[in-house]
Structures are given as C-alpha cells and as structure tokens.
Amino acid sequence: MANDLEIxxxxxxxxxxxxxxxxxxxxxxxxQKGEFVSIIGPSGxxxxxxxxxxxxxxxxxxxxxxxxxxxxxxxxxxxxxxxxEESTLPWRTVLTNVALPLEIQGVSRAERxxxxxxxxxxxxxxxxxNSRPVELSGGMRQRTAIARTLAFQPxxxxxxxxxxALDEQTRLLLxxxxxxxxxxxxxxTLLITHNITEAVQLSDRVVVMSxxxxxxxxxxxxxxxxxxxxxxxxxxxxxxxxAAIWGxxxxxxxxxxxxxxxxxxxxxxAG
Amino acid sequence: xxxxxxxxxAPSQSGGVTVTMIRMLTLAGLLAAYQAISSSGLxxxxxxxxxxxxxxxxxxxxxxxxxxxxxxxxxxxxxAGILIGGSVGLLCGIALGVSRLLAAVLDPWVRAxxxxxxIVFLPILMVVFGIDAGPKIAMAAISAFxxxxxxxxxxxxxxxxxxxxxxxxxxxxxxxLVRLVYLPSxxxxxxxxxxxxxxxxxxxxxxxxxxxxxxxxxYLIIQDYNAFRTAEMYALLISVFxxxxxxxxxxxxxxxxxxxx
Ligand SMILES: Nc1ncnc2c1ncn2[C@@H]1O[C@H](COP(=O)(O)OP(=O)(O)OP(=O)(O)O)[C@@H](O)[C@H]1O
Ligand SMILES: [Mg+2]
Numbered sequence: 001m002a003n004d005l006e007i008x009x010x011x012x013x014x015x016x017x018x019x020x021x022x023x024x025x026x027x028x029x030x031x032q033k034g035e036f037v038s039i040i041g042p043s044g045x046x047x048x049x050x051x052x053x054x055x056x057x058x059x060x061x062x063x064x065x066x067x068x069x070x071x072x073x074x075x076x077x078x079x080x081x082x083x084x085e086e087s088t089l090p091w092r093t094v095l096t097n098v099a100l101p102l103e104i105q106g107v108s109r110a111e112r113x114x115x116x117x118x119x120x121x122x123x124x125x126x127x128x129x130n131s132r133p134v135e136l137s138g139g140m141r142q143r144t145a146i147a148r149t150l151a152f153q154p155x156x157x158x159x160x161x162x163x164x165a166l167d168e169q170t171r172l173l174l175x176x177x178x179x180x181x182x183x184x185x186x187x188x189t190l191l192i193t194h195n196i197t198e199a200v201q202l203s204d205r206v207v208v209m210s211x212x213x214x215x216x217x218x219x220x221x222x223x224x225x226x227x228x229x230x231x232x233x234x235x236x237x238x239x240x241x242x243a244a245i246w247g248x249x250x251x252x253x254x255x256x257x258x259x260x261x262x263x264x265x266x267x268x269x270a271g
Numbered sequence: 272x273x274x275x276x277x278x279x280x281a282p283s284q285s286g287g288v289t290v291t292m293i294r295m296l297t298l299a300g301l302l303a304a305y306q307a308i309s310s311s312g313l314x315x316x317x318x319x320x321x322x323x324x325x326x327x328x329x330x331x332x333x334x335x336x337x338x339x340x341x342x343x344x345x346x347x348x349x350x351a352g353i354l355i356g357g358s359v360g361l362l363c364g365i366a367l368g369v370s371r372l373l374a375a376v377l378d379p380w381v382r383a384x385x386x387x388x389x390i391v392f393l394p395i396l397m398v399v400f401g402i403d404a405g406p407k408i409a410m411a412a413i414s415a416f417x418x419x420x421x422x423x424x425x426x427x428x429x430x431x432x433x434x435x436x437x438x439x440x441x442x443x444x445x446x447x448l449v450r451l452v453y454l455p456s457x458x459x460x461x462x463x464x465x466x467x468x469x470x471x472x473x474x475x476x477x478x479x480x481x482x483x484x485x486x487x488x489x490y491l492i493i494q495d496y497n498a499f500r501t502a503e504m505y506a507l508l509i510s511v512f513x514x515x516x517x518x519x520x521x522x523x524x525x526x527x528x529x530x531x532x
Contacts (some may be wrong), residue, residue: 053495055440056440057436057439057440073284075439075440075441075442075443077442079440080440080441081437081440083433083436083437085433087433087434087436087437089434089437089451089452089455091455098439100438100451101441103435103451104438104441104442104443104447145437152441181462
C-alpha cells in the first residue's frame with residue numbers, strides 16, 4: 001500500500017547551533033494510508049514539534065516530510081492537526097467553530113453548516129451546536145476541536161494528546177469514539193499520547209520516542225484483532241504490549257527526571 | 272440571596288442606586304460651593320459668574336439655531352477626524368501586529384510621537400490644508416490616530432498564539448487570519464481606544480478652531496472669551512462636555528456587547 005506520510009531524517013534545533021536546543025534528532029517514519037499510529041514519549045521529547053513540522057507550522061528543520069508523495073512548504077490542506085492546547089475560538093459557537101475550516105475554504109454557509117453538523121454528531125455533541133466554548137466542559141471543547149479538524153477532511157489527521165486533560169473513564173469512551181470514527185473515515189491518523197493503554201488500544205503501531213533529543217526508540221506492531229474497543233484491555237497480549245512499552249519508557253522518563261534535577265541543582269532553569 | 276457572595280464586588284441593584292446618589296450629592300455640593308464663592312464677592316464675578324447666569328446662558332444657547340450650526344461643524348470635523356485617524360490607526364496597528372519587521376521599524380516612532388502634544392502640528396496643518404475644515408479634521412485625525420494605533424498593536428500582540436496556529440493549520444491566508452482571529456480578538460481594546468480617541472479628536476478640532484476659524488464651538492468659545500461673556504463661555508463648555516460624554520457612553524454600550532466592561 002502507498003505511504004500517505006513519509007518522514008525522513010527529520011531534526012529540529014531551537015536556537016542557533018553552538019547553544020540552542022536539539023528538540024528532535026533524525027526521526028524517520030512511514031505511515032501507510034488508513035493506518036493508525038500512536039507516538040508516545042516523555043514530556044518535552046519533541047512530539048508536538050514533530051507535528052508542527054509535519055503540519056508546516058515549524059520552519060527551518062532538517063530532513064524531509066512527504067505527504068502523498070509530495071513535499072510541501074508551509075501549511076497544507078492534506079494535513080489536519082488537533083492541538084494539545086485549548087484551541088476553540090471563544091467568540092464562536094460549536095457550530096461555527098467546527099465550520100471554520102470550511103469557511104476558510106470558501107464553502108457556502110448552508111453547506112458548511114450541514115457538514116459541520118455531521119461531524120458534531122460524530123463526536124457526540126449533537127444538541128450543543130449553539131453553545132459557546134465557555135459553556136462547555138474541557139472534554140466537550142476538545143471534542144469540538146476534533147470535529148473541527150475532521151471537518152477539514154485532511155488526508156492525514158494529527159492528534160496531539162486530544163484527551164490529555166480528561167479522566168480515565170471519559171478517555172476510554174472517547175477512545176472508542178475515535179476508533180469508530182477512524183473505522184468510518186479510514187483516515188491516516190497519528191496520535192500523540194502519554195497513555196500507554198490508550199496507545200495500544202487504538203493503534204496499528206506504536207512509536208516510542210526517547211527523551212531529549214527525541215529519537216525513535218522502537219516501533220511496535222500491535223497485533224490485536226479489530227474492531228477493538230475499551231474491552232480489548234482485558235486481552236492477555238494487551239498486557240504484554242503495555243509492559244514492553246513501559247519498559248522502554250521508564251528508562252527514558254527517569255533519565256528526563258534526573259536531567260531536570262541536575263539543571264535545578266546548578267541553578268539553571270529547564271524550559 | 273445565594274449569589275450574594277459573588278455579586279458583592281459588582282455594582283448590585285441597590286449598590287448602583289447608592290453610588291448614583293453619592294454622585295448626585297457630590298455634584299450638588301460642588302455646585303453649591305461654586306455658587307457660594309461666586310456670590311461671596313471674593314472672586315471677580317467675571318471669572319465666576321453665578322449659576323443662574325450660566326444656566327440662563329445655556330438655555331438661550333440651546334434655543335438658538337445658530338448654535339446648532341456651529342455644533343454641527345465641530346461634530347463634523349471631529350467625526351471625520353475620528354473616522355480617518357481611527358481607520359488609519361486601526362490599519363497601521365494591524366500591519367504592525369502582523370509584520371515583525373514593520374513593528375521593529377515603526378514601533379519607536381509611534382512610541383515617541385504618541386505622547387507628544389499634537390498641537391505642534393497645527394501650524395504645518397494650516398499651511399498644508401488652508402483655514403477651512405481641513406486643518407481641524409487633520410488635527411482631530413492625528414489626535415485620534417495614536418490611541419487607536421497603539422491599542423490595536425497591543426491587542427494584536429495579545430492575540431492567543433494557539434488560535435493563530437489553529438487557523439493557520441487550516442491553510443488560511445494572511446487576510447483570513449486577520450479577519451478570523453486578529454479582528455475578533457481586538458474588538459474590545461479597539462473600542463476602548465476609540466473612546467479615548469473621541470476625546471482627543473474633539474480637543475484637536477476645538478484647538479484648531481480656537482486658533483483660527485470663523486465657525487464651530489471652538490470659535491464660539493474664543494469669541495465669548497474675547498468679549499468677556501464668561502457665562503456664555505461656560506455654557507458652551509458644558510455643551511462640549513455633554514457631547515463628549517454622550518459619544519463615550521454610546522461607545523461603551525457598544526463595547527459591552529463584545530464583553531467589555
Ligand atoms: N517555539 C519554541 N522555541 C524554543 N524551544 C521550544 C519551542 N517549542 C518547543 N521547544 C522546546 O522543544 C522541546 C520539545 O517540545 P515539544 O513541545 O515538542 O515537546 P512534547 O514532546 O510535545 O512535550 P509534551 O509531552 O510535554 O507536550 C522542549 O524542550 C521545548 O522546551
Ligand atoms: Mg506536546
């Protein structure tokens with residue numbers, strides 16, 4: 001099958017070479033059409049930076065990113081990002097937030113609202129079309145953001161910790177919803193998560209990244225039957241995948257913690 | 272009331288009435304003090320005419336059609352000035368907010384000129400625009416330009432970076448970015464600055480009228496001053512204050528619809 005996304009030897013340094021910070025180093029990854037890949041790694045290892053590079057929002061990086069075989073400069077309609085941060089426009093309603101990418105594309109009001117309603121329903125927000133973000137819970141705002149990026153209909157969907165601020169139960173249920181949406185839309189999807197269970201539950205493959213500078217530590221094929229749901233957690237192979245990823249991550253996370261402590265010790269501040 | 276704790280710091284119904292009452296009493300006290308000094312004979316009555324003299328001058332003024340013609344002229348000059356200076360200020364503020372290079376180049380100039388008294392431009396403006404409405408509108412425009420430009424630029428800088436990233440990620444053009452993120456984010460500070468701009472534009476127009484004119488409220492004021500008609504002059508000042516307050520209140524009400532306080 002064709003690769004929808006090819007990342008070849010991508011590195012990014014913030015600041016100028018002698019000093020500066022090497023955020024990610026030599027990352028390579030191919031993602032097939034329709035594949036669901038999770039990226040997991042310690043905080044600060046450059047996951048969001050990688051998404052920014054793929055989405056054309058981060059300039060000046062080394063290496064190459066191809067989408068559908070094409071190299072792009074800048075933002076592109078084939079890549080849609082759900083951001084880690086709160087990103088709904090507070091002065092817009094759920095409906096006009098979700099319709100935003102279509103408005104940018106010049107779709108007529110009637111059509112964009114109809115299409116927006118479809119995605120609002122898909123993320124389970126029907127009935128809240130006319131609510132403003134302040135009137136919603138954090139999870140509902142995050143779902144609004146997901147619906148908005150889905151309405152953009154990108155070839156490649158990048159989701160940066162969309163459930164980061166949610167409780168475990170809501171997370172699992174939303175995970176089920178994401179799986180259902182992925183099954184319906186068959187969109188090539190990359191998901192950043194800190195949650196090992198979530199990564200295994202949702203993905204065809206899991207990419208484990210190292211602490212700074214972020215490199216690919218290991219790519220794990222998740223060979224579990226689909227359709228999956230939050231019930232898959234009880235499969236005994238599931239536990240083995242989780243243990244393998246945790247083994248990789250524990251070493252990296254403690255390295256990160258030690259480095260942070262060392263920085264504090266010398267009186268310098270990290271970040 | 273269950274919400275009493277939350278509303279304690281907001282002007283509640285009864286609190287609003289109390290505040291209004293105190294304001295009225297303060298005003299009444301000031302007027303009484305003024306009248307007391309005026310009638311005491313300690314101060315030259317030419318400088319402090321009695322309240323009755325001012326009041327009757329005000330009534331005569333309001334009954335005079337000629338007054339409204341002059342009022343219209345001043346309102347036109349200040350209004351045109353706000354419109355021109357405000358829109359140019361808005362555009363400049365947006366341009367400065369969007370372009371880092373432009374901001375770096377122009378920011379020191381704006382900073383240096385913004386607090387300068389604009390009256391120094393008047394002789395130049397009179398040379399350039401003649402003696403009719405031109406220099407008055409220009410004075411008002413220059414005065415209105417700075418507060419709006421500075422507030423717009425500040426507002427543009429305060430726009431949430433994540434919202435910019437989101438809209439950019441949907442492959443928006445720069446123009447769309449301005450329309451969809453920047454403009455809605457700066458409505459409140461810009462409206463606030465327009466209130467300020469109204470005041471200074473009015474001052475600008477009046478100053479220009481005082482300096483050289485045969486029309487407008489500024490001209491009337493200086494006429495009354497030269498003829499030593501102090502009561503009439505005070506009546507005019509009251510009209511000017513009222514005009515400024517009315518515009519200010521209207522802009523404020525408009526800003527509230529966008530969440531300003
Ligand atoms: N615009 C920037 N300028 C300078 N340094 C940056 C910038 N953005 C990120 N960094 C640095 O790059 C590193 C990677 O940041 P990034 O946000 O990509 O990490 P992350 O893996 O997404 O972390 P988290 O899991 O906490 O979201 C961090 O050390 C961060 O301080
Ligand atoms: Mg991140």
